[in-house]
Amino acid sequence: MSSAAPAEIQAAAEDQDSLAAVLRARWEALKGGDVGNLPVIVGIIAITIFFTSKSSIFFSAVNFTNLIGQMAGVTVIAVGIVFVLLIGEIDLSVGYVSAVASVVVAEAQPAGTNHDYPGLVAIGLAILAGALIGAAQGSIIAFVGVPSFVVTLAGLLISQGIVIKALGTQGVIGIQDQKVLDVSNYILTKNTGWIIAIVFTVGLAAASFGTYFSRRRAGLPTGNIIITAARVVFYGGLAFAAVAVCNHYRGVPLVGLIILFVVVLGSYLAGRTSFGRHVYAVGGSAEAARRAGINVKLIRILCFVISGAMAGLGGVILASRLNSVDLTFGGGTLLLDSISAAVIGGVSLFGGRGRVSGALFGGLIIGMISNGTDLLGSADWVKYVTTGSILLAAVTLDTVARRRQAAVGR
Amino acid sequence: MFKSFGSVEALRGVDFEVRAGEVMALVGDNGAGKSTLIKCVAGINSIDSGEILFEGQPVTIHGPKDAAKLGIEVVYQDLALCDNLDVVQNMYLGREVHDPLFRLKEAPMEQRTTETLKSLSVTTIKSVRQPVATLSGGQRQSVAVARAVLWNNRVVFLDEPTAALGVAQTRQVLDLVKRLGEQGLAVVLVSHNLNDVFEVADRITVLRLGRNVGVYEKDKTTVEEIVEAITMGGAPTGQAAA
Numbered sequence: 001m002s003s004a005a006p007a008e009i010q011a012a013a014e015d016q017d018s019l020a021a022v023l024r025a026r027w028e029a030l031k032g033g034d035v036g037n038l039p040v041i042v043g044i045i046a047i048t049i050f051f052t053s054k055s056s057i058f059f060s061a062v063n064f065t066n067l068i069g070q071m072a073g074v075t076v077i078a079v080g081i082v083f084v085l086l087i088g089e090i091d092l093s094v095g096y097v098s099a100v101a102s103v104v105v106a107e108a109q110p111a112g113t114n115h116d117y118p119g120l121v122a123i124g125l126a127i128l129a130g131a132l133i134g135a136a137q138g139s140i141i142a143f144v145g146v147p148s149f150v151v152t153l154a155g156l157l158i159s160q161g162i163v164i165k166a167l168g169t170q171g172v173i174g175i176q177d178q179k180v181l182d183v184s185n186y187i188l189t190k191n192t193g194w195i196i197a198i199v200f201t202v203g204l205a206a207a208s209f210g211t212y213f214s215r216r217r218a219g220l221p222t223g224n225i226i227i228t229a230a231r232v233v234f235y236g237g238l239a240f241a242a243v244a245v246c247n248h249y250r251g252v253p254l255v256g257l258i259i260l261f262v263v264v265l266g267s268y269l270a271g272r273t274s275f276g277r278h279v280y281a282v283g284g285s286a287e288a289a290r291r292a293g294i295n296v297k298l299i300r301i302l303c304f305v306i307s308g309a310m311a312g313l314g315g316v317i318l319a320s321r322l323n324s325v326d327l328t329f330g331g332g333t334l335l336l337d338s339i340s341a342a343v344i345g346g347v348s349l350f351g352g353r354g355r356v357s358g359a360l361f362g363g364l365i366i367g368m369i370s371n372g373t374d375l376l377g378s379a380d381w382v383k384y385v386t387t388g389s390i391l392l393a394a395v396t397l398d399t400v401a402r403r404r405q406a407a408v409g410r
Numbered sequence: 411m412f413k414s415f416g417s418v419e420a421l422r423g424v425d426f427e428v429r430a431g432e433v434m435a436l437v438g439d440n441g442a443g444k445s446t447l448i449k450c451v452a453g454i455n456s457i458d459s460g461e462i463l464f465e466g467q468p469v470t471i472h473g474p475k476d477a478a479k480l481g482i483e484v485v486y487q488d489l490a491l492c493d494n495l496d497v498v499q500n501m502y503l504g505r506e507v508h509d510p511l512f513r514l515k516e517a518p519m520e521q522r523t524t525e526t527l528k529s530l531s532v533t534t535i536k537s538v539r540q541p542v543a544t545l546s547g548g549q550r551q552s553v554a555v556a557r558a559v560l561w562n563n564r565v566v567f568l569d570e571p572t573a574a575l576g577v578a579q580t581r582q583v584l585d586l587v588k589r590l591g592e593q594g595l596a597v598v599l600v601s602h603n604l605n606d607v608f609e610v611a612d613r614i615t616v617l618r619l620g621r622n623v624g625v626y627e628k629d630k631t632t633v634e635e636i637v638e639a640i641t642m643g644g645a646p647t648g649q650a651a652a
Contacts, residue, residue: 211516218517220524221537272513274506277495281503284492291454291490292504293474352494 022224039397040345040361043390047365051372058375061249068246069184071367072255073098073318074334078341078359079266080310083303085342086270087282088351089141089148091307093155094338097133098315099163099330101126105316106325107166109177119179127312133159134308138301148304156335164327172326175319184320186254193243193252200260201236208232255317259360262310266356279303283352314338333384340387341366344394350402365390421446422620423460428598430564433591435607435628436600438617439640444600447617448567452484453477478505480565483558487570490554493543497535498523500542501557526560527552530586548579555586558595565596572606584610604633618643 030038051058077094084091108115108122117125137155141148167173175181188196208228215222246252270276281289282299290296318334319325343349344365345358366387373383421443428434438444449455451462453471461468464480471477477484491500498516501523507515523538532552535545542550551571558566568587572580587610590597601607607614608628616623616639623639 214517215520218521220517220520221539274508274512274514277499277506277514278504280495281492281499284494288490288492289503291452291474291484291486293478294504352492 019224019226022227037346037355037357037361039394040358040365043344043365044361044368047368047372051368051375055372055375058372061245063371063375064242064245065187065249065253067367067371068253068256068259069321070371071363072184072259073314073321074337074341074366075259075359075363076262076317077311077314077334077338078345078363079262079356080307080314081338081342082266082345082347082354082356082359083270083279084148084307085283085347085349086279086351086354087300087303088286089300089303090339090349091134091137091148091152091304091311092335093133093137093152093159094307094311094314095335096156096159096163096330097130097308097311098318098334099325100133100159100166101130101312101315102319102325102329103163103166103173104129104312105180105319106173106175109175109180110173119177119182122177122180123183123316126316127309130312130315131305131309134304134306134311135301137308138304141304142297142300160330163330167325167327172324174324180316180320181323182254182320183258184253184255184317187251188254188257190247190251193247196252196257196260197236197239197243200239200264201232203264204235205232255321258313258317259363262313263357263360266359270356275299275302280352337366337387340391340394343398344390346394346398348398348402349395350398353398353402362394421450424617424620424622426615426622428565428596430596431591431594432612433587433597433599433610435611435614436598436617437602437604437607437614437636437640438623441619442617442640443620444617445569446620448484448569448598448600451477451482451565451567474504478561481561481563482565482567483561483563484567485551485554485558485569485571487573491542491550494541496541497527497538497545497553500553501526501560503557505561522560523556526556530556530559530589532556532586534582546579547575548582551575551579551583552586555583555590559590559593563595565598566590567598567600569600570602571599572601572603580606604636607636608633616640 048059057063077098081091081094105122105126108117108125109119110116133155137148137151140146140151208231212222212225212228242256243252246256270279278289278294278299281292281294282296286296289299315330318329322329341362342354342359343362345354345360345362347354347358347362369386369390370383373386424443424447426436426447436444436447446455450457451471453473453476456472462471463469464482469476469480471480471482492503495503498520502519507519509515520538527533527535527538530552532549535549535552542553545553555566555568555571571583571587575583584606587597587599591610591612599607599611611628614626614628614631614636616626616636618640621643623643626636626639
């Protein structure tokens with residue numbers, strides 16, 4: 001495969017890669033309905049400007065650190081939701097599955113009981129519990145063919161029942177284990193923060209330029225090197241800026257690193273592996289995927305396992321943040337916030353379109369609105385109406401984009 | 411190369427064969443069993459009895475993967491491509507090139523896609539990285555056919571490849587079908603359109619009510635004779651069902 005491409009292909013490839021041509025192609029794609037991350041980034045900037053103008057605290061190191069803690073649970077759960085949405089399904093159970101996981105971690109850790117497991121084991125058990133619930137739901141959906149909406153609605157109710165039963169009359173379990181508490185409360189040293197930013201940027205650069213040069217060797221269109229470099233600088237710069245702001249206060253919270261890890265791992269899985277490719281294929285056309293020899297049932301089940309496991313991890317993060325688990329856990333807006341985060345981040349409800357990084361951007365927007373309205377002392381209704389409007393805008397955009405893409409096709 | 415089928419419910423003892431380097435047309439009215447026949451060979455349906463011979467050897471096909479391993483590819487009239495994936499991704503769907511860590515190797519996949527499209531003179535596709543949703547009907551059909559070629563398949567079934575296409579695009583696809591035969595593949599063309607069939611096929615098999623009515627050499631038959639075989643089962647071998 002290393003043989004050089006014929007000269008004319010090489011020439012054509014170079015033609016396509018001039019800066020002007022790349023920008024023109026991007027513009028065409030935009031008109032064709034492929035908007036990428038653009039709306040969500042514009043949204044983040046707009047929201048930042050709005051709240052900064054209203055509150056002097058919003059754009060501060062303390063509040064930024066706080067925001068990371070606030071958005072962590074929703075963002076991690078949303079990463080799992082992305083996989084389920086990508087195959088064109090939905091998971092309504094994640095809120096209470098995360099509650100089940102938090103009960104598991106709480107039950108597994110208390111000192112002085114006969115099941116006082118080390119913190120990390122307790123966390124592992126919680127994630128496993130989420131994954132198992134996901135596997136059960138996914139199996140019913142894949143093998144029996146019951147719509148995921150109904151299966152996970154039942155899963156929501158059953159999980160809620162389990163939580164009520166487990167918490168019993170006492171109604172609350174405190175978290176004492178230091179490892180579990182550390183998940184949401186530990187602050188990394190300032191140097192560790194810088195190292196994370198460096199590793200992230202170097203990794204991103206290696207991946208981007210690695211792709212660039214392997215494509216060039218193969219004589220394929222490479223995209224413009226300046227744009228590749230600009231993207232690395234932009235996202236690397238964001239990482240350094242985030243670390244700098246956190247370090248201005250106490251440092252990067254551990255949970256920030258967990259978010260980054262989950263998003264990077266999820267992006268890798270979805271974008272660079274054959275598993276991810278099959279997930280998109282099932283979401284695009286399950287029948288075509290089946291005829292191509294893809295094990296559609298297995299892909300479906302695995303996506304629900306991922307969703308359940310991420311709900312489990314999200315539950316651990318939330319339990320750690322609240323220092324306890326009680327009967328209100330997993331309810332409220334957790335489920336809808338998680339799904340909204342994925343959808344606002346550009347993941348299509350119709351399946352097959354969107355990126356894992358969308359969960360991060362969507363989670364950030366939802367976290368910012370919640371955080372900002374709290375700072376302004378706005379009534380709850382403002383928060384709900386704003387989040388609802390942004391969600392509506394995101395879904396509308398998705399639907400219009402989809403129609404445009406179809407229109408360009410024929 | 412020879413294939414034969416026993417009594418599947420929809421196929422009441424159909425013998426069917428196709429040789430390398432020829433275009434064999436498979437025609438028949440709705441419900442004649444054309445689709446069932448294809449699905450059996452593709453591994454989507456299983457056969458109740460009978461056998462499939464591939465290069466003289468009996469083979470068993472339990473799923474699309476088995477068929478793919480033998481080099482049998484089916485190009486369906488619809489539902490064959492994922493609209494949200496690009497051309498390269500569709501060409502390699504289910505058979506992606508990856509390293510031991512399941513990491514995709516995009517460069518070689520894209521390279522071979524480009525080469526294959528070029529060898530088939532498919533020149534209208536601007537970029538192999540554009541989603542299939544943005545392609546025209548003829549281009550989509552070309553991608554589906556090119557996928558069959560990419561995998562060095564030896565038997566390619568084309569199910570109604572021109573059914574939804576305009577005049578120019580039909581032209582494109584028929585040229586492609588001819589080129590497949592010239593490249594030494596065994597091509598089975600399923601079609602309702604006898605004009606298309608007579609243009610590209612070397613031989614014609616007529617199915618009726620799950621039975622093989624007869625095999626005709628294109629040069630020694632007429633459209634009228636084929637139409638009669640399809641509708642009345644007026645076969646020279648006298649196998650017609652009542």
